[in-house]
Amino acid sequence: MSPRTPEQFEEIRQQSRARIMEEALELFARQGFHNTSISQIAKAANVSKGLMYNYFASKDDLLEAIVRQEIEQGEDLMEILSSTTHDPYEQIQMIVTGAFQMVKTDLKHWKLITMLALQEEIMQRMSELLRQKTERGLEDAIRLFERMGVPDPKAEAYLFGATLDGIFLHFLSTGPMGVDYPLEQVQRSLLQRYEPYKTTTNED
Amino acid sequence: MSPRTPEQFEEIRQQSRARIMEEALELFARQGFHNTSISQIAKAANVSKGLMYNYFASKDDLLEAIVRQEIEQGEDLMEILSSTTHDPYEQIQMIVTGAFQMVKTDLKHWKLITMLALQEEIMQRMSELLRQKTERGLEDAIRLFERMGVPDPKAEAYLFGATLDGIFLHFLSTGPMGVDYPLEQVQRSLLQRYEPYKTTTNED
Amino acid sequence: MSPRTPEQFEEIRQQSRARIMEEALELFARQGFHNTSISQIAKAANVSKGLMYNYFASKDDLLEAIVRQEIEQGEDLMEILSSTTHDPYEQIQMIVTGAFQMVKTDLKHWKLITMLALQEEIMQRMSELLRQKTERGLEDAIRLFERMGVPDPKAEAYLFGATLDGIFLHFLSTGPMGVDYPLEQVQRSLLQRYEPYKTTTNED
């Protein structure tokens, strides 16, 4: 009888929004943005087509919401790292391990962002959002390599990032979900590159 | 006024086909496959919509033709390399230089292939085609690193390939056509990695 | 905290109804009936969409209610006139002055009715309502001109009414709310037409 409270409405909204975004991410990542229809998303999210437009002004808007969320998450990687160890090699190790872990479990986000990054038209709308995140990650990496004593930290940071993304790209391009991509081997090999910069004190 | 010979007809056909494929590649790479219409391609290729279907049975068919051509070209990279030098370091050098050269001038092909590779649905149709090419390149690289004496040649080959593709990916994702991506610096740094394996004595 | 009396409830109901109708009139007049959504009206009336259906069975019903109200008001123009003066010229004067006054302050009603009158489909539902009002006004005017001694009172009444509505139509069509429509001048000129029929001697 009594109407729902604004809080209840807000919760319902959040749930529906989240479900839609989740399914949309899934589908966009698998099929691409332009190859995924609102109908598909609605069906996947178990929601009527019409409702989609209650939450997102347009398909473009939905995409933007997803990307924005993606970027706003994972904000504080470096902070987490710093709180665990101050040794730069160990931090690299953690980054690599973390990234490879992520890649195995949940590659949707990376895939979507990468696909978008390759489409100029879409990029223009997103570039502001993406630029920031990329830049921050890069700067963190540069500082890391500086502290490790690598000769050309900036170039190394670029190379490091490129290698990681390149691995994911190949992993994803190899058949259905990277079967027979030698992920572990590659990971080990990548880390070995930076072993020379391991801090001499207290190591194996 | 005299009727054209069958050969002339055939040549005209080939020219039209080529122009269509070229413009389609351009557009697909810039806007994505699903976001590019037949009309756009026809206009860009200065050809009527109807004529498109004289050359390609469907939009999908056009895409496949482009990808197939892409793959069939550049077939013989290693052969060219081998004919120039037998020193593996120099060959790596040439590969890297060549790739970085290509990236600056004509990235369309790489971009299109990569975009496609990320879309499962499209991939399925193409995977046969792509797998071959990737595999062959990989094997070549493994042999190269073996000859260089790198500890884990297979992993190194994977890393090497990933790094190259990662660089291109980042280059493309950085603003309009990679302005302010430090391509030269990165190239130098990448090559330095393999300098330790330079054969000091000049062999061949 | 004490429960409201039924009368209070009824009053609140009436207020809400009135506010909705007012805002709807505003929007319908500005944007047209089919171009105005229930959501817009609800927002403008500061009421939930659902509640709208508590007061009006449908959008059509809301429109009908507005038109009906419009018609039921202003019922007794002639009565008012008669009570003030019996001189027909003065009555014409009052009608004209009144109409021109109305036009400057609140043209919404006239506009809405006119827009509706031009749409056959809508008209059919409303025509019963509108016919009456028009007819009564017309008859009043005919009698007026008869008493003034105009040669063809019926035709004159038609002309008079047409001129008034035509003026309003032009006034509304001239830029934003009739800026630079010479309303005063036109009003004066219109009245001059009937000056010959002014009773020089004060009659009745």
Place this chain on the structure above:
Amino acid sequence: MSPRTPEQFEEIRQQSRARIMEEALELFARQGFHNTSISQIAKAANVSKGLMYNYFASKDDLLEAIVRQEIEQGEDLMEILSSTTHDPYEQIQMIVTGAFQMVKTDLKHWKLITMLALQEEIMQRMSELLRQKTERGLEDAIRLFERMGVPDPKAEAYLFGATLDGIFLHFLSTGPMGVDYPLEQVQRSLLQRYEPYKTTTNED
């Protein structure tokens, strides 16, 4: 076998375009713009929905095309008048007769324009177009009344135009297509107004 010539294509285009515009005008005038769907128009024009967009970029564009055509026609009313007679009273007579003739046969155009003129939102897009036409007609009328020797020619022109449009408005609002609107009577009465200004030479 041989392709159609550009001229043939152009002719086909013009025919289809014309048919679509004609039917759209009919429907817009009867039902209103926002209350007429592209599907309805397509069906009426015996054409697929898709084809509509071959000729008009949008529904709005279609409307604009119709209005523009409407305005560009009937350009030279005054020129025609001048070529027939120089007597201003006779010209007025001709205008009135012509307008009343038009109103009986083909009121669609007037109706559509009038409906649009009442919708602010639509008007904004069209106002440039409409303003011109209105202004020109008005100026012509003012000059006419000047030559007739009417006391306040400007006000008279406004009144005259308003009366004409008002008559049409009432005619249209009276049941299905103005049955029982005394059009002839009103016409006669309107003309009588200007008889005093008939040129004294050679009259009845």
Place this chain on the structure above:
DNA sequence: CATGAATGAGATTTCATTCAT
């Protein structure tokens, strides 16, 4: 009495493909 989430029918628009010439 009141809310706004949710629906579904239908509107506008797009586009690969066909076809008469």
Place this chain on the structure above:
DNA sequence: AATGAATGAAATCTCATTCAT
């Protein structure tokens, strides 16, 4: 071999209306 008009299916989007709370 070549054209672009024409189609139809499907995509995006809108909105009056219903309903659980």
